[in-house]
Amino acid sequence: MTQSESPQMPDPLPKTLPARVRRFAPAIGFRHGQLTVVSFSHMGPRGDSYWLCRCDCGESVPVVRCSIGKTQSCGCATGSLAKATRHKTEGDPFERYIPEPNTGCWLWLGRLDKDSYGRMHVRGTRRQMVLAHRAFWKRFMGPIPQGQLVLHSCDTPPCVNPVHLFLGTFSENTRDMIAKGRAAWQKRRAA
Numbered sequence: 286m287t288q289s290e291s292p293q294m295p296d297p298l299p300k301t302l303p304a305r306v307r308r309f310a311p312a313i314g315f316r317h318g319q320l321t322v323v324s325f326s327h328m329g330p331r332g333d334s335y336w337l338c339r340c341d342c343g344e345s346v347p348v349v350r351c352s353i354g355k356t357q358s359c360g361c362a363t364g365s366l367a368k369a370t371r372h373k374t375e376g377d378p379f380e381r382y383i384p385e386p387n388t389g390c391w392l393w394l395g396r397l398d399k400d401s402y403g404r405m406h407v408r409g410t411r412r413q414m415v416l417a418h419r420a421f422w423k424r425f426m427g428p429i430p431q432g433q434l435v436l437h438s439c440d441t442p443p444c445v446n447p448v449h450l451f452l453g454t455f456s457e458n459t460r461d462m463i464a465k466g467r468a469a470w471q472k473r474r475a476a
Contacts, residue, residue: 318387319358320348333397345469349392378405379424379462382445390444393417401442421445434458440465 292369310426314342315322326335326347335347340358382391393403395417403417422435429435436458439449453461466475 390439390441391446393443393445403443417445421447422450
């Protein structure tokens, strides 16, 4: 076989997947921490793609695409979180998260909006959708004063860990965004 005739690799992804999911296919074989991306797993109910990752301990776990590179293991590294990536979809909506052992984030498993912030229904709100991190703040930390936002110290939009949240004003949120280099104009300038 000549150099120009490379063998055709079988396509590991179903042809019916959206292009945005297929673009992530080169990450198969990507290794981060104790996890190696093995194959596409499934599409979540909200359009998130899940990828099957194999941990060094032998356990295989589905990991949502946005967490690949952040999630370090199946949970075996911390012992008590060995099954942490299993979906919690029934019962109390405040249990729909995955504790991420390396950052301490609680990653929301429910609906995400276009900016990756969690959305949820809370009883007593007439089935209104509310931001999950605000609902977690109210449940675990108390009421949110008028004019205050619930901000993330971890800069991870799907995180609902009350320890990673703090109250601030719109201008404080803007200053925090600029200080951490997350403003759109800073990203364009860096590119």
